[in-house]
Amino acid sequence: MSRIDAWRAAAETKMRSPKSWWRFAAPKEFFWLTGKLVPWFGWAAVLLAVVGLYAAFFVAPSDFRQGEVYRVIYIHVPAAWMSMIIYLAMAFWGIVGLTLNTRVSFILAHALAPTGALWCFVALWTGALWGKPTWGTYWAWDARMTSQLLLMFLYLGYIALVRSIEDPRRADRAGAILAIVGSINVPIIYFSVQWWNTLHQGASVSLTKAPSMATVMLVTMLIMTFAAWSYSIAVALARARSMVLLREAHTDWAQKAAAAMVAKREAEKE
Amino acid sequence: MALLRWHDLAGRRGERLLFHRLSATFEPGEVVRITGENGVGKSTLLRMVAGLLPVARGTIYFRDQPLSVARDAWLAEQCYLGHALAANELLSPRENVRFLCALMGAYPSSRAVDEALAQVGLAAQRDLPLKVLSAGQRRRVGLARLFFARTRTVWLLDEPLTALDQAFVTTLTRLIEAHAQAGGLILLTTHQEAPFCVPVRTLDLGAFRPARRRAA
Amino acid sequence: MIALFLAVLRREALLAWRSRADTLVALTFFVIVATLFPFGVGTDERLLRTIAPGILWVTALLAVLLTLPRLFEHDWRDGTLEQLLLSAEPAPVWLGAKLLAHWVTTAVPLAVLAPLLALLYDVEPVVYGWLPVTLLLGTPMLTLIGAVGAALTLGLRASGLLLALLVLPLFVPVLIFGVDAVTSARDGAPFAAQLALLAGGSLAATALAPWGCAAALRLAVE
Numbered sequence: 001m002s003r004i005d006a007w008r009a010a011a012e013t014k015m016r017s018p019k020s021w022w023r024f025a026a027p028k029e030f031f032w033l034t035g036k037l038v039p040w041f042g043w044a045a046v047l048l049a050v051v052g053l054y055a056a057f058f059v060a061p062s063d064f065r066q067g068e069v070y071r072v073i074y075i076h077v078p079a080a081w082m083s084m085i086i087y088l089a090m091a092f093w094g095i096v097g098l099t100l101n102t103r104v105s106f107i108l109a110h111a112l113a114p115t116g117a118l119w120c121f122v123a124l125w126t127g128a129l130w131g132k133p134t135w136g137t138y139w140a141w142d143a144r145m146t147s148q149l150l151l152m153f154l155y156l157g158y159i160a161l162v163r164s165i166e167d168p169r170r171a172d173r174a175g176a177i178l179a180i181v182g183s184i185n186v187p188i189i190y191f192s193v194q195w196w197n198t199l200h201q202g203a204s205v206s207l208t209k210a211p212s213m214a215t216v217m218l219v220t221m222l223i224m225t226f227a228a229w230s231y232s233i234a235v236a237l238a239r240a241r242s243m244v245l246l247r248e249a250h251t252d253w254a255q256k257a258a259a260a261m262v263a264k265r266e267a268e269k270e
Numbered sequence: 271m272a273l274l275r276w277h278d279l280a281g282r283r284g285e286r287l288l289f290h291r292l293s294a295t296f297e298p299g300e301v302v303r304i305t306g307e308n309g310v311g312k313s314t315l316l317r318m319v320a321g322l323l324p325v326a327r328g329t330i331y332f333r334d335q336p337l338s339v340a341r342d343a344w345l346a347e348q349c350y351l352g353h354a355l356a357a358n359e360l361l362s363p364r365e366n367v368r369f370l371c372a373l374m375g376a377y378p379s380s381r382a383v384d385e386a387l388a389q390v391g392l393a394a395q396r397d398l399p400l401k402v403l404s405a406g407q408r409r410r411v412g413l414a415r416l417f418f419a420r421t422r423t424v425w426l427l428d429e430p431l432t433a434l435d436q437a438f439v440t441t442l443t444r445l446i447e448a449h450a451q452a453g454g455l456i457l458l459t460t461h462q463e464a465p466f467c468v469p470v471r472t473l474d475l476g477a478f479r480p481a482r483r484r485a486a
Numbered sequence: 487m488i489a490l491f492l493a494v495l496r497r498e499a500l501l502a503w504r505s506r507a508d509t510l511v512a513l514t515f516f517v518i519v520a521t522l523f524p525f526g527v528g529t530d531e532r533l534l535r536t537i538a539p540g541i542l543w544v545t546a547l548l549a550v551l552l553t554l555p556r557l558f559e560h561d562w563r564d565g566t567l568e569q570l571l572l573s574a575e576p577a578p579v580w581l582g583a584k585l586l587a588h589w590v591t592t593a594v595p596l597a598v599l600a601p602l603l604a605l606l607y608d609v610e611p612v613v614y615g616w617l618p619v620t621l622l623l624g625t626p627m628l629t630l631i632g633a634v635g636a637a638l639t640l641g642l643r644a645s646g647l648l649l650a651l652l653v654l655p656l657f658v659p660v661l662i663f664g665v666d667a668v669t670s671a672r673d674g675a676p677f678a679a680q681l682a683l684l685a686g687g688s689l690a691a692t693a694l695a696p697w698g699c700a701a702a703l704r705l706a707v708e
Contacts, residue, residue, distance in 0.1 A: 005338050150655045157652040164642045167284060169324075170705045174638045177698050177705075178652065181634060184694070185656050188687075192659035196666065250285060322568060323708050346574040354565025360504045361497070372493035373573045399504075 004099060011100050025102045027244045028253050034237040041234035048227035055220040069133045074220055076126035078228040079119045080144070083151055084186070086116035086232060090158070091183035094176030103247065104240075106172035109179060110162055111240035115232050117155035123148050143197035147190045154182045168247065271334045273298050273455055274319075274424060280327035281314045288314055289478040290327065298423065298453040301446060301468055303460060306475035312459035313353060315475060316428050319457070320350040349374065349422035351430055355412045359400040363392050363411045366400065370415040378418055386417040389441060406433045413438070416445055425449060427458040439464060487579050494570075494580045498587030501560075508556065513595055516549040520603045531608055538607035539617060539668040545603075546596045546621055547628060547657055551650055553592045554632040557584065558640050558703065568707055577700035582692075585633055593625035609672075616671040623681060624664040626688035630695035631656050637702035660687060 014022035023029050056074035090109040097105035127145050128138040139145070158178055165171035248254040272295040280290035288311030296302060304312050317323045319330060321337065321344065330337045332344045357366040367383050378386075387396045390410040392403075400408055409432070419425065425446070431439055439462075446456050447468050464470075502509065523541050527533060561567040570580050597618040604614055635653035639645040663680045670677035 150658060153651065153655040157648075157655070160648055160651055161638060164639075164644070164648055167708070170708060173705050174702060177634070177702055178638060181631075181656070181698055185659075188659050189655065192662045196662040320572060322571065322704075342574065345572055348572075350568070350572055352565055352568055354563075354568065356565040356569045358497075358501065358560065358564055358566060360501055365497070365500065369493060369497050370569065372490060373569050375490075375574065377489065 008100055015102075025100070025104050027104055027248050028251075030104045031241055031244050031254075031257060034241050038234050038238050038241070041230045041237065045227055045230035045234055048223055048230060052220060052223035052227050055216070055223060060217050060220050061214065069130060072126045072130045074224045076123055076130060077221060078225040079123040079126060080148060081225060082228045082232055083116050083119040083123055083148065083155075086112050086119065087151065087154065087179070087186060088183055090116065091176075091179040094179045097172060098176050103172070104244065106176060107240050107243045107247065108236070109175060110172075111236045111243055112232075113155060113159050113162070114239070115235050117152065117159065119228070119232070120148060120152040120155055124152065141197070143190070143194040146197065147186075147193045150189050150193070151186065154186070158182070272296065272331070273333060275331040275334070276319075276328065277331065278328035279315075279318070279325065279330065281311050281318055281323075282326040283311065283314055287326065287480050289475055290480050292328070292475075292478045294473065296455050296457070298455055299450050300455050300471055301450050301466060302455075302457045302471045302473055303464075304457060304473045304475055305460075310475045310479065312475055313428050316350070316426050316457065316459060317352070320348060320352075320426050321345065322350075346375075347422055348424045348426060349416070349419040350426045350428075351412060351416070352428050355408055357400055357408060357411045359408075362397045362399055363387055363403075363414070364396045366411050367414045367418075370412075371418045374415070374419060374422060376418045376421070382418070383414075386414045387411075389417065390414050390438060406435065409433050410438060413442060416442075416449075420449060420452065420454070423454050425454060425456045425458075427456065429459055429461075431460050431462045431464060443467075487575055490573065490575045491579050491583045494583035495587055498584055499591070502587065502591040508553075509591055509595065512549050512553045512592060513599055515552060516545055516596055516599060517603060519545045519548065521606060524606075534607045535609055538604060538609045539613060539672070540665050541607070542600055542603055542617060543621070543661055543665045543668075546593075546600060546625070547661060549596055550593055550625060550628050550632065551653065551657075553588070554629075554636045554649060554653075555646055557588055557633055557636050558706075562640055562706060567703060571700075571704060571707055577703075578696040581633075581696050581699055585629055588633075589626055589629045593629060594622070597621035597625065612671050613668055616668050616677075620664040620667045620681070620684060623684040623688060624660045627660050627684070627691045628657055630688070630691035630699075634695050634698040634702060637699045637706060640703070640706040660684065663687075 011022060011025075014020045015025045017023065024033050052074065056071050060071070060074070062068050062070075090112050093105045093109040093112070096102065097109065124145065127148070131140055132138050158175055161178055162171045162175040165174055245254050245258055249258075274296040276292055276294045278290075279292040281288045281292075292315075304315065306312055314323065318325055321341065325337075332340045332347075335343075337344055356370060357363075361369070364380075364383055364387065367386065368378075371378055371383075384393070384396060387393055390413055392407060392410055392414070395403055395407060400411065403411075413430065413434075416425070427446075430442060434442065443464050443466055446458070447466060450456055450468055520542060523537070524534060527537070558567060561570065571577070573580065600617050600621055601614045604617055609617075632649075632653050635649045635656075638652065639649045642648060663683045667677045667680035667684065670680060
């Protein structure tokens with residue numbers, strides 16, 4: 001116990017020093033930093049998405065078996081990846097918050113959750129849209145999609161739990177525990193669903209059997225993935241900023257920042 | 271070396287800061303009354319000291335070691351009696367007291383348990399389920415535990431005198447005095463005046479209330 | 487440590503006996519829901535025989551889910567949970583006793599009742615034996631994961647539904663391997679791996695779940 005305390009004390013000292021990166025663990029500094037970062041990531045997301053979608057729909061060659069329909073994988077696969085990465089990120093920030101006792105870590109986890117759930121949703125729908133013309137059915141209970149569905153439930157559970165708890169400290173930590181337990185279970189769930197699927201499907205209808213990738217396709221996939229990543233970061237940081245303001249609403253700096261934002265919006269309206 | 275020391279303690283309920291800059295030292299043999307109006311944070315303070323709530327700010331030292339280091343030792347030497355009775359209504363007073371003792375690592379004989387229950391006036395009811403007992407009687411079940419808590423140096427009692435008849439108020443105060451004389455430390459929150467025969471220190475929590483509009 | 491473990495175990499057993507009506511309700515739920523399915527899917531013998539392991543496992547799982555809130559609800563309400571958390575012994579000692587008592591008084595009766603319900607589905611002889619075995623191997627993991635969920639949702643509004651949302655996705659692996667063990671036994675395929683996975687999962691959960699459970703309980707009591 002005391003080694004964690006020693007480490008925590010060292011981290012807290014670093015957080016107070018004005019030159020260290022650790023200082024962004026403080027809500028006020030975090031708010032300032034994310035204010036600078038969000039526009040960069042936002043524009044990067046837009047740029048990458050435009051390039052990626054153009055490449056996906058106009059540049060990449062059509063698949064000789066699946067025709068044009070397969071192009072939806074350029075959205076489906078990044079969405080699926082993001083949904084998994086974001087859950088792990090939530091668990092990561094939960095662990096950081098529990099060990100270092102920083103509120104901002106928990107806020108980041110909360111801010112990531114709706115975006116992760118959105119990607120799950122996108123992955124599920126694009127998977128269904130791909131399945132229908134390709135294999136004749138919207139939903140084939142294959143391993144990947146079923147795991148994706150269960151991941152969606154894990155996200156919804158996290159969001160529901162955190163929203164149900166009024167005390168912010170309890171909500172933060174309960175969410176962190178849930179995210180950690182969930183992320184340990186995600187590989188277990190995936191493995192067991194894979195097992196279950198091979199029993200019941202035989203020669204499986206695999207919605208992940210993407211056509212063998214030509215370089216153009218690979219590059220397009222990467223561009224779309226980076227676009228999804230940038231978007232997620234931009235949106236999560238923006239959400240985290242609002243949450244930080246709400247949490248710190250009783251402090252002077254937050255009230256000033258909120259007033260400044262309102263004033264700016266009023267000025268823009270005129 | 272003080273038995274219990276509080277340094278710059280602050281307590282919070284939700285987002286509201288209840289008290290701050292609370293520093294105090296406690297020695298064995300003291301009986302301390304924590305007073306203050308409703309809502310000032312007496313229960314919160316006691317729960318913080320017991321270790322159920324995290325400290326909002328400051329440090330608690332037990333035998334000169336911060337609680338984060340000495341937590342196990344602290345848990346072994348304290349006895350916390352909260353608002354809630356910690357007694358299950360399906361069990362009898364006897365079963366409840368035996369269980370609460372087991373939680374303290376004490377395994378008294380049946381005779382000792384019966385004697386303790388007799389002292390709190392529950393001799394006749396000792397095998398009835400708590401469901402059929404009155405609120406006052408249930409409170410006394412929780413108090414009976416204190417007869418076996420002599421090995422626990424520090425007693426943290428939250429409103430122990432509520433709903434007690436005068437006779438049992440006396441029993442409890444004698445118990446507390448005996449424990450203090452044996453070198454124990456008792457911190458209790460109470461509205462009532464209790465007829466203690468030993469000098470009692472009063473700590474008014476209201477004095478540590480923060481000024482209005484305090485940004486944490 | 488052992489003394490405290492036994493004291494908690496004895497108390498839980500006593501309480502379970504004194505509120506045995508609650509256990510009977512869970513068992514009755516198990517029976518009623520298991521009888522619901524033929525109304526929904528028809529009485530074709532071959533169909534019922536095929537789906538029986540799955541139906542009975544899902545129903546048992548739901549019955550376990552129903553009884554989870556009981557784990558901590560009473561103790562939290564009457565203040566015993568605080569005293570447990572303040573005991574000098576490490577949390578896994580009394581948590582282990584509580585969870586063991588809960589499993590014995592809740593899941594074991596379900597496993598014993600399952601073969602009787604399997605009668606309704608006219609299953610193959612080998613299923614009568616293996617269904618309760620898989621339930622006994624898998625329900626510890628359900629109880630342990632469920633306990634973490636129950637601790638996280640302690641005292642919240644609509645906690646039962648929230649608990650179900652949190653915990654059912656995590657139950658899926660146990661369900662998959664439990665049913666697969668029974669159907670493999672029935673079909674003559676090897677099923678040792680499934681049993682090993684069930685047992686291994688329960689053991690791993692025994693090691694890991696108490697941490698999450700105790701942490702969540704401390705949060706609930708703050």
